[in-house]
Amino acid sequence: MKSTISRTEQGNRVAAASVLVAGCALTAAGFMARAIDGPVNPLLTFFLVSAAGILNLSTACLLGVQFLYNGKRYFAQFGCAFLLRGLLMFTQGVLLANQLAGGEDAVTRAPFWLWIAGETGFAGYVWLSARSYSSTCQDPHKRPGYREAARHGVTVLVVWFAVSMSLVGAGKTMSAPAIIGGANVERFAGVGLLVLYMALWLYVAALTRLSHKLFLLVWVVLSLALCEVLLSLTAPGETSYPWYVARMLALASPGVATLALMWEITRQYQSLALTNTDLVEKVFIDPLTGIYNRRYFDSRIRLVAERAQQNERPLSLLIIDVDFFKQVNDRYGHPFGDAVLQRIAATIQHCIRTPRDFAVRLGGEEFAVVLPEIDQHAALRVSDRIRESVKRAGADMLPKQAHDDGEAITISVGIATWKPGQPFIIGAMLENADQALYEAKHKGRNQSVLASMPA
Structure with missing residues (x-):
């Protein structure tokens, strides 16, 4: 010492x-x-x-x-x-x-x-x-x-x-x-x-x-x-x-x-x-995108959930996945794929309006956004705002020829919302959001799908 x-x-x-x-x-x-x-x-x-x-x-x-x-x-x-x-x-x-x-x-x-x-x-x-x-x-x-x-x-x-x-x-x-x-x-x-x-x-x-x-x-x-x-x-x-x-x-x-x-x-x-x-920063910050990582999500979500239950306020969770990301990597290379993830992370951060909201990179091309005191309808509006912003940012990143050919970088979003009076299980909330995300993918991607915690 x-x-x-x-x-x-x-x-x-x-x-x-x-x-x-x-x-x-x-x-x-x-x-x-x-x-x-x-x-x-x-x-x-x-x-x-x-x-x-x-x-x-x-x-x-x-x-x-x-x-x-x-x-x-x-x-x-x-x-x-x-x-x-x-x-x-x-x-x-x-x-x-x-x-x-x-x-x-x-x-x-x-x-x-x-x-x-x-x-x-x-x-x-x-x-x-x-x-x-x-x-x-x-x-x-x-x-x-x-x-x-x-x-x-x-x-x-x-x-x-x-x-x-x-x-x-x-x-x-x-x-x-x-x-x-x-x-x-x-x-x-x-x-x-x-x-x-x-x-x-x-x-x-x-x-x-x-x-x-x-x-x-x-x-x-x-x-x-x-x-x-x-x-x-x-x-x-x-x-x-x-x-x-x-x-x-x-x-x-x-x-x-x-x-x-x-x-x-x-x-x-x-x-x-x-x-x-x-x-x-080394423990809780994702080195590629500069936003929080999965470890931060796991440690923070419990505190946010307890506060939501004490205040009897809703809590919404967005699970975001980049559509056809593997094809983007294969076609334009991994450096371009990393740049896409960085741009998406920055776009998500820009779309978060209040200090208590936070975004994390769960891993790979998957992100999550936690929205305390936000019900499912407001969460859907936030999700649509993020999707549109990501689509515009992707259009700026793709080559002009690819954009003219109809290529686009988009995301799909699954939304789960806990309401006061319901039992709160973090694992169940994540599972519901994942199921909603899967449904958005199944419906054609570039969509936001709502799910709710079971009674």
């Missing part, structure tokens, strides 16, 4: 470039926002962190589906990156909500370190995903099953729980970070994260050459994360506008990934729909 995300296309590169331009513009706006005085409402940060956590978790689910679909480990590891970051953002959001509700007494530096841990874990899993791609990109696709997917998920849950409990449990002890060589520990950690992302950004580009849609997406996400970390490091404080813009970039990172994955999955659904349509 093939992945829904494979080789990079030109449109993917254009979309990636557009996202990068938008990300750079938002970063530049964040730097310019330093000149704006006044703090940002902390509720905005809480809202953006919570929304980013939800988007990270949704992206992880989409990548997990891809992993279950094709078995490539790098999908699972990239999904784990979003899952871990989303879970740590969830914990971060809970602490921010607690701080908003409790005031100064609830202030702790745990949310900052949760952000550092989440971004570091994200980078680690992205690195593992890129390494898996380089070693397994040529492996055959396989479906791993739910056990392996659950193992990846449980690992992330254990890491999230351990990190969250460690950082949340530290509480107030993290409110006054120590100093290392005169540098703030938080600043040191932030610079280290920035260097880590820059190295990973170059590593992914060099290793994958961005030839795979997934890793073009990884590269774009890393670019947005770089902008986010850079703004966070240069922000005057966690209630400033640059910090607020950095949280917007943290929201954009999983948002872009979610949109890209949903777009690819939608394209896969479209591809499956087209494939299904092709299969239906």
